[in-house]
Amino acid sequence: MQRRVRHRWGPAVVVTAAFALAAGSQGAAVALPGKAPAADREFTSSFESGDPAPYWLNTVDTGRGGGKRASGVDGGYSTGIPGNADDHVTGLRASAENSGSGEVKENLVDGEPGTKWLAFESTGWVEFDLDKPIKITRYALTSANDYGERDPKDWTLQGSADGKDWKTVDSRSGESFAQRLQTKTYDLAAPAEYQHFRLDISKNNGASGILQLADVQFSTGDDGGSTPPDMLSLVDRGPSGSPTAKAGAGYTGTRALRYAGRHTAKGRAYSYNKIFDVNVKVTRDTQLSYRLFPSMADGDRDYDATNVSVDLAFTDGTYLSGLGATDQHGFGLSPQAQGAAKTLYVNQWNNVSSRIGSVAAGKTVDRVLLAYDSPAGPAKFRGWLDDLSIKQAAPERPEAHLADYALTTRGTNSSGSFSRGNNFPATAVPHGFNFWTPVTNAGSQSWLYEYARANNSDNLPTIQAFAASHEPSPWMGDRQTFQVMPSAASGTPDTGRTARALPFR
Template identity: 50%
Template sequence: MTASGENPPSETAVKAADADSSTKWLVRTNTGWLQYQLDAAQTVKQYTITSANDSPTRDPQAWTVQGSTDGKTWVDVDSQTGQTFSDRFVTNTYTVANPGSYAYYRLNITKNSGDSLIQLGDWDILDGTDNPVPASPMHTEVGAGPVSSPTAKTKAGFSGTQALFYSGSHLADGTASSTDVLYSDVDIPIGSDSELSYTVFPTMNPSDLEYPATYVAVDLQLDDGTLMSAKDLTDQYGFGADAKDQGREKALYADQWNKVRVDLSSLAGRHITKILLSYDNPGGTAKTVFSGWLDDVDVQHATTIDGSSRTNYVDTRRGTNASGSFSRGNNIPATAVPNGFNFFTPMTDASSQSWLYNYASSNDAKNLPVLQAIGISHEPSPWMGDRDQLAIMPSLATGTPTPACRPAGSSSRTTTRRRSPTCTR
């Protein structure tokens, strides 16, 4: 899904194809386009457009549906003018005038209903039949990453610039399960200190608070043909490590990256032959849909802590994967002596007097946190703020750094409380 524009983090192009009318795509212009790329060429004979929640003046009124074999040369397959929607969350169905087989389809909106914005709840393209959807495996593919999160960088993985997308839907009420092979023909020995780890991002569906996307887990096939999920292993919190237990225990946050670690020491001596991704939901209905992202799958030696000092158990990053939109601690990685008034902390936003450290959501294009300064602070909380921080940025240059950000003509004694981050370089 791509578009001429969108309104991140929540009103993005992907929301037009999530089968959830409570979400929407919005673009801040009165014309715009929405484009789908299919896995293979398909003949679309019908399509539906669903109105979204806000003002009807944002509804599309005139558009052209186009098809393309290469995403470059477009053919008009249908056009509509003077269209209206009787209410919010109403679905209108249209028959394609000139159907053809195309791998790309574009909804090119040429006029809305009078607003400066365009919005729609869903745009679904159909083959024109009532045939039931055939049973198929859960879909997985490498993609750009989540498009919405209160704590993470969007359109990126947890640690990289891409992630693995998973999605599927239930075909009937009741239990639904599926397993996809991520890596086959591997030969990974399991030792007495081996650990499986991965990060998973179940996408939130606001209309389904059973959180179906959380019924997912990485599984391992062993050299005797058995699966890790049948060995009653647990994650770092003591919850079952299989997909069903992960969902049932509500162990995973939706719309956020979750770290999962599984101790494999009880399987020592065995070899891993396949790495799998499993979905196993004992509930749900024929309308249940799910999707999410996976990153950083690894089998490695478990990290051990030197217990000779209790300070070795301290991790100053604890609770820092948070934001003003969603608290998972709302902490900064502060370091001080006991009962210390001032402390040292890295700053990713040295101009801020509140949220001076943000672990993930403001990462750079390579999805890496950018250090702007080492700060001396006494901020008790982001809500109370900080006063008179001292921010120091080490220089990569040799010799004496040049303070290039001081305004021209200003005195060397002039200071400002809030300065642009570029001033710390």
């Protein structure tokens, strides 16, 4: 936990001031305390380097009496096989993947068996980079959703300290999966401690020119150990995978705040964790906004991770969750109200905003909290928070024309794995035969525009071309296309699709 002097002026300051006045009346030279600092008008953080960092990590808020504002929740979240270390994976490379349909390498570590990696080859390899050397004692593979003949049959697992010199740590041959979405665990003959691992599949179960796998898990062999007593709230690299977001990143940037825990009670359980120490004055036009990524834990259809919201503690002892604030959809801005609203999609980033000035004008925000509060359990939950903002936002003015409300990018934060209406940002006159559209994947004739999942290393989408398209739907594909792309390069530009791409927000 980071430690520094907080902004609050409590009883100790009052006592110090009284002592100073008393001493001054007797002729002693003393220094009087200065005025309390003026409140800020805004606060923002995306948890990147250079942004305000959390003042508290894994720390439950306390009430006026000093008691923890938590019950029935601990930090014992885990998913997959015991000792699963996939949270340490920071990068992947593969011999091939089916990017046009979203069947990409990142799906191997997203913890969702319903997604998969697919390559149009009978053999293939995937390399995994970890954030540090990890000693693994076993690993697990999960078969994909269909066609068992595409499953791996023979493979070698290798480890490397530098990603170049590889040493074999396990080999298997003649393997098969009796069921779809089946997880099989394989023990190593001896523990292997490396920062890079490579799964090299040399044979599948009979399919011609196609290979697939749902998940790969690396395990330290830890079957439990001590359980953190409180809900986790800490900064990391973001979720491992999503059908509509870049893996291993926040919504913007490369970091996010992770929350995770176990709901151990049968009835209600809650934990209000404090994150930031702030001093922000709320006015009539103050708006709170943030991005939330609730994760589905092992296919749990109760969506427990959606029972979460940002809460604000005010200097007068009140909390935003108790003031009747609502989000942009009109639903209550409290953890249980957000969960009951069913507006938060799991495994995706969701925008949440609230004009808190309508219920809290004149108050001063003292602490920013991230709260889990669910009416029933037991359950386990995990998710991420990003792009937290408390700032002034004047009410939007009505547009001059109804056409000004048309937004061509609406519904385009999608992919071949999750569609919001098969949309891409096409522009044309009414009943137009051809469309003009930006293109993020100039090599695709189907999902030619994906806003976030294929972002660059800075987590920014990139334009590879502007195209005249006759695509009626990504599922039907394009019928010829003409592409142009301006260049920011000096001299002769590189015409390669990736090299010529320009980032945007």
